[in-house]
Amino acid sequence: MRSPVGLCGLGNMGSAVARRLSGTCQVLAYDLDPARTGAAGELDGVTGVAEVADLAQAETVVLSLPTPAVSAQAAAAIAPGMRPGSLIVETSTVNPADMHRLRELCAPHGVRVLDAAILSGVAQMAAGTSTLLIGGDEADVARARPVLDALAPRQLVLGELGAGMAAKVINNAVAHAVMVVLAEAGAMAAATGVSERRLAELLADPEAGLTRPLTHRFLERVLPGDYEGGMPTSAARKDSTLALALAQDAGIPLFAIQACHSVYEIAVGGGLGRQDYASIATLWEQWTGRPISEKE
Structure with missing residues (x-):
């Protein structure tokens, strides 16, 4: 992957995601806690950014956040600055209705949305043995494939948007x-x-x-x-x-x-x-x- 990938959320799982992504591409990382952003920025291949909206320069942004409301807030801040056709990949655990809400927030800006729920813990993500449960359009899944492959070797495409989270x-x-x-x-x-x-x-x-x-x-x-x-x-x-x-x-x-x-x-x-x-x-x-x- 040549273009950088954005990552919003650097908690335990988000930090493991950052390490997985940084092995294949440049990562732009943000967390509400500046200390977490700074710690992630010390990893090879990871650059911390000061504002969540700065992630909009990436063509693909991965969300790893604690609640659906926080994911919606992040998407609302990032999507307006992304280029049409860009993609937000939700890995946080949310419900299908939350994925539909993300789509509604992003669609006016031409930004696509995909869910890729992580069916494993932090240790498995760090070891590269995770499984992703994916929901979304086939074209979006194909476009996200380099990011998905970097995160997990096993991927199950369950159906339309929200199916992975369900x-x-x-x-x-x-x-x-x-x-x-x-x-x-x-x-x-x-x-x-x-x-x-x-x-x-x-x-x-x-x-x-x-x-x-x-x-x-x-x-x-x-x-x-x-x-x-x-x-x-x-x-x-x-x-x-x-x-x-x-x-x-x-x-x-x-x-x-x-x-x-x-x-x-x-x-x-x-x-x-x-x-x-x-x-x-x-x-x-x-x-x-x-x-x-x-x-x-």
């Missing part, structure tokens, strides 16, 4: 919810004499309860819309009832598992008792009016 937010929501379930499972194991480490080994098995709902029930049943045979929803409800009773007997407070049980009650009451319990996905199809399965 995928990251959904992924994080799953991870955080699963962490609550695992904490509840660990508490039940401790109360019933099950080795927590042995429980972890069990759950890590591809045929056990942690990954099989994804690899079998979601991929092989929900997506094709095939709910015949398999473990009936009524049986899943029975097992869920047993788990609630076990926790009650052991004095273990449940939150996620308790809430999930309600879905099986609704599913059985709604006539799904004899179908595979992956059929609970059809409840969301009914509630939202949108298909989850790929079945036409």
Whole structure:
């Protein structure tokens, strides 16, 4: 990359991004904290700038900022000075609506917007092993490719603008919810004499309860819309009832598992008792009016 790349935000992740970019191009860097800007400017290939608007001289500007509001403020300051056809790449974690707002701010100036959510931590970015979740027009993705390649070797293009951010937010929501379930499972194991480490080994098995709902029930049943045979929803409800009773007997407070049980009650009451319990996905199809399965 011959032209400089702008970088707004030099926190922990932003600093790692600066190091990755500086290996392939000249970087113009800015942070609201002058000390951070100064520290980044000491890196080979990185030049600190005094004002956020100074980043407008770059054809591509990367945002690595703490909140959607700060990203919007930065884009509003940078975009007016950028040349038409320039590109702002949002790597901060925001929602699709925030990406659409960025597009609205930048479009009057002819500036394009792309989301490239970082699906990893600072250590992975520093090591060059990150994954980017990308949303935007194909032409914009192609134009940003040198910057994207400098940041991460693995890139998943999810769809239109905002799709990358949606995928990251959904992924994080799953991870955080699963962490609550695992904490509840660990508490039940401790109360019933099950080795927590042995429980972890069990759950890590591809045929056990942690990954099989994804690899079998979601991929092989929900997506094709095939709910015949398999473990009936009524049986899943029975097992869920047993788990609630076990926790009650052991004095273990449940939150996620308790809430999930309600879905099986609704599913059985709604006539799904004899179908595979992956059929609970059809409840969301009914509630939202949108298909989850790929079945036409």
